[in-house]
Amino acid sequence: MLDLKRLRVLRAVSERGSFSAAADDLYVSQSAVSQQIANLEAEVGEPLVLRLRSGPVLTDAGRLLVAHAESAMARLEQAERELASLSGLETGELRLVSFASASATVVTRAISRFREAHPGVRLSLTEAEPEEALPDLRRGRFDVAVLYDFELHPFESDPDIAMASIIDERMHLALPPDHRLAGCGAVDIAELADESWLCGSSESSCRQLTLRSCERAGFVPDIAYESNDYTVMESLVSAGMGVTLIPDLALMLPSPEIAIVEVVPDPPVRRVWAATLDAGSRSLAAGAMVDTLVAVGAELARAPAAA
Numbered sequence: 001m002l003d004l005k006r007l008r009v010l011r012a013v014s015e016r017g018s019f020s021a022a023a024d025d026l027y028v029s030q031s032a033v034s035q036q037i038a039n040l041e042a043e044v045g046e047p048l049v050l051r052l053r054s055g056p057v058l059t060d061a062g063r064l065l066v067a068h069a070e071s072a073m074a075r076l077e078q079a080e081r082e083l084a085s086l087s088g089l090e091t092g093e094l095r096l097v098s099f100a101s102a103s104a105t106v107v108t109r110a111i112s113r114f115r116e117a118h119p120g121v122r123l124s125l126t127e128a129e130p131e132e133a134l135p136d137l138r139r140g141r142f143d144v145a146v147l148y149d150f151e152l153h154p155f156e157s158d159p160d161i162a163m164a165s166i167i168d169e170r171m172h173l174a175l176p177p178d179h180r181l182a183g184c185g186a187v188d189i190a191e192l193a194d195e196s197w198l199c200g201s202s203e204s205s206c207r208q209l210t211l212r213s214c215e216r217a218g219f220v221p222d223i224a225y226e227s228n229d230y231t232v233m234e235s236l237v238s239a240g241m242g243v244t245l246i247p248d249l250a251l252m253l254p255s256p257e258i259a260i261v262e263v264v265p266d267p268p269v270r271r272v273w274a275a276t277l278d279a280g281s282r283s284l285a286a287g288a289m290v291d292t293l294v295a296v297g298a299e300l301a302r303a304p305a306a307a
Contacts, residue, residue: 001282006040007069009033010048010058011139018055021288036090059253071160074140075281089118094285098128098146099131099250101230102272106166106300107146110292117292121285129204129228130155137161137275143286145275146293150209152216152268162282164274166297171250174233175259176240180229189217189263196224198233198240210245213268226285234258252300272297 010020013033023030041048048062058066094114098107103125109170112122128136130147137145138160146166148156155163173192175182181191197214200206206228214221224242227233230250237244238256247270251260274290276282282290 002060002065002069004044004069004073004241006036007065009036010040010074011066011069011073011257013037013049013279014058014062015058020245023193023221040184065161070139074138077140087304089121089284089288091120092283093122093124094144094283094289095124095126095142096144096146096289097128097240098127099133099138099148100127100228101212101247101253102146102148102166103127105252106248106272106293106296110289110296113296114289114292118285118288129206131204133163134161134275136283138276140277143276143283144289144293147273147275148270150268150270151198153205153208154271160278161234162276162278164294166272166274167294167301169272170246171213171245171263171270172251173260173261173263174244175248176237176243177257178240179259181261184261186264188265190219192213192243193217193219193220193221197221198225198227198236198242198244200228201221201226204228209268209270213245231255249300251295 009022009026012025013019016022016025019033019037024150026033037049044061044065046061047059048065050057050059054160080263096107096111107125111125114121115123119201130145130149133142133145133147134155136142138158143254145225147155173187173189176271181187193214197210199210200208207226210223225233225236226238230246230292231253233244234250234255236242238260244262245268246260249272
């Protein structure tokens with residue numbers, strides 16, 4: 001059986017990009033890291049790391065081993081945390097990661113409710129987009145990840161991840177207050193083919209939603225501004241810099257003056273999920289938080305602001 005300590009060293013080298021940085025993370029010497037990698041290569045029977053002048057690079061075998069090891073190590077680390085808090089929900093730690101508009105709405109309400117019910121559990125919250133949060137959940141860095149995807153750009157299924165639906169949000173059009181269509185109750189996206197558009201940056205799923213929604217309407221949007229922060233996009237829309245799509249949760253937050261218009265005939269839908277390692281291996285605290293998030297999401301879905 002492969003040595004998990006050596007696998008942790010290999011993962012650290014892969015993530016940090018050098019033996020010295022991995023040594024700093026693991027609080028050992030650089031020579032100890034090098035020796036552990038050499039021992040693991042001997043155990044496997046083939047090279048796992050190419051030692052280049054520019055830095056270490058994993059071989060195909062090394063990348064394969066890290067990919068499989070991450071799930072096993074995440075489960076072991078989860079077991080260690082559960083053993084440290086056998087008293088259930090009276091003590092322990094719960095690490096959450098969420099995206100901004102959910103953090104300020106559904107997650108904030110869920111945390112307040114969870115802390116009232118389980119004051120002994122220490123909570124921590126980090127913000128990240130799904131493209132970062134989901135891999136970190138797989139690596140065991142978080143216990144619960146609040147994520148989103150879109151019906152037009154769904155997550156790929158993963159047998160190691162359990163997903164619970166929190167809320168399905170409609171996407172709306174955000175227009176400058178003096179826009180020619182600002183007074184309309186509903187607008188077809190095709191009517192905005194000649195507008196400047198705002199969307200998510202890089203290759204985020206938020207960006208993909210805007211691109212695919214416009215392409216489905218028969219045009220390629222002129223992307224003038226990019227941001228993953230809906231607060232920023234709302235301010236830019238208010239200033240007349242373009243139009244964008246915006247979800248229900250973002251509309252629950254204070255925003256500059258903008259016109260919100262329904263999309264017809266088929267409004268895009270953003271789906272918000274609570275993700276954990278599969279239900280059989282998650283902690284009691286993680287399970288309780290997922291249940292709380294789902295309950296809060298159901299309440300928000302029934303509220304007029306999310307209707």
